[in-house]
Amino acid sequence: MYTLSNRLRLFSIILMVVGLVGLIIGFIDRPGSIEEVKERMAAHDAHGGGHGESEPETYSGNTVHAEHDLDKDSHSGDAHYEHILHQLQNKPWASLYVAAFFFFMIALGVLAFYAIQFAAQAGWSPVLFRVMEAITAYLVPGGIILFVILALSGFHVNHLFIWADPEIVAHDKLIQGKSSWLNGTGFIIRAAIFLSGWLLYRHFAVKYSRKQDEEPEGNKWYKKSFKISAGFLVFFIYTESMMSWDWIMSFDPHWFSTLFGWYVFASLFVSGITTIALITIYLKSKGYLEFVNDSHIHDLAKFMFGISIFWTYLWFSQFMLIWYSNIPEEVTYFITRIEDYKLPFFGMLVMNFIFPLLVLMNSDFKRVNWFVVMAGIVILCGHYIDVFNMVMPATVGESWFIGISEISAVLLFLGLFLFVVFRALTKAPLLAKGNPYLEESKHFHY
């Protein structure tokens, strides 16, 4: 049995408290009026390029852009400042959303991976099942928090989704045409269906896994796990796709991409697998999971490598077609990102593709734990930035920077994630001893 050390508990609670405080500061610190925005921008200009939190490159880009807009808008007065005001008011909400979604998607990716292990009757992985089950425990609190944020956004308490703003919809033919799908009520009902379906599977999968330990004779519970896993995967791939339209793609309601669901899936899948590897290596370093050998880590690292390339393949498939056809309604999506988000946009490609490609290519490196950890941390950061790039351009536009609210939101959810996951690990023995493939898994070697 795993016991949660006091240090880890304290660490995660400190993360949560620090994150919460920082996030509250981020919310309080929002500019309340146009005058305040003007003051701040004047202060920015006086400081030159030296704002501690902002990226120097984009900062200079922003001011040029802002001045340019100013000249253009000189006759209409404060319109530009009002725009910036809305963006800055959105910023803490958007950073909260990005972090909440990112950690939720890790748990969701692990859930899908877990279901695939059952549906494929994989023989190598049962020794890792308890780690996976523990990570999916985060779906419950993470899902509830995300649902609350979605409900607030869907009913326009904040300004994250512009389709939720009746004033904007009134002047927007395209959103009007989509309003039978994109409306607060439907949005919340769908979110409830997705979340309850996933949580239901999670509940029963874990329950059957524990029951199988108690009475392994005849593999009755294992067979049930197999059935619900296969069913869940069908449900999942439809709902995941719709979830990605609702929760991510609808930030840009004029834009659409038909492979977006797969793209988000690749992102959450690789993040989930990476997290399994990281937590497994951590537990091993603490002397637990003695039955997990190098070959299991090797296989996880192979998945990290492979799915990173799969992610890149989807990213590129999406990008190249839109870039090549150059249709205004489609290509604006990437133009915004390349103009205003150059560093995170291309930085993400380096972190999610080139780095894992080169680091994890060699077979021997996949068995070196610190190599896997290093690659894993970079992949996770890269996929955080991926979500950031999907959400931020439509919500805060060119007023983005990685500031106090972004970092605090990540700390808050990281703390919650660690707390929930490691507490869930203490709930059951770390070895799923009733699994029929356990012996094969223990002797798995590459």
Add this chain to the structure above:
Amino acid sequence: MASKVIHALYTDDDVLMDAVKKVRSEHYHIEEVFCPFPVHGLDKAMGIPHTRLAITSFMYGCVGLTVAILMMNYIMIEDWPQDIGGKPSFSYIENMPAFVPIMFELTVFFAAHLMVITFYMRSRLWPFKKAENPDVRTTDDHFLMEVDAGNHDVEKLTSFLGNTGAVEIKVIDKQEDNH
């Protein structure tokens, strides 16, 4: 110079694996093992160094990538620039996304084909090559372990091999020219 080798035949890959481990632990030298199918872990058990084929594959991939870049640069940019979809090709880097599929394909093409050719050459396989396996049954259901008799006592060695589960043991005088 003639040398003595012993051919021990086995009918099961698990027995073979155990035999290989035993023979090696007694410090006899295994020249080669002939199998009807690849036996997982046999290379490790025989103490054969890790293959360097992967490294050559990486290098071939790099060659393929370079060839693709140079080729596309020459064809699409230097030799005959065209305006495709409002994207005049005057610069490789600006038109790069359109070339990525070719860069990828040629990387894979070079890596795969040259690696296979390297593998054939390294295994000394070429058209009309005479088969090297000493017993045709190794293409069907028998495994053959070739142990170097060297200066060992042949009697002792054969009885030892018999104890490892060999179904047939032959002492062969071998001409030292075919390697």
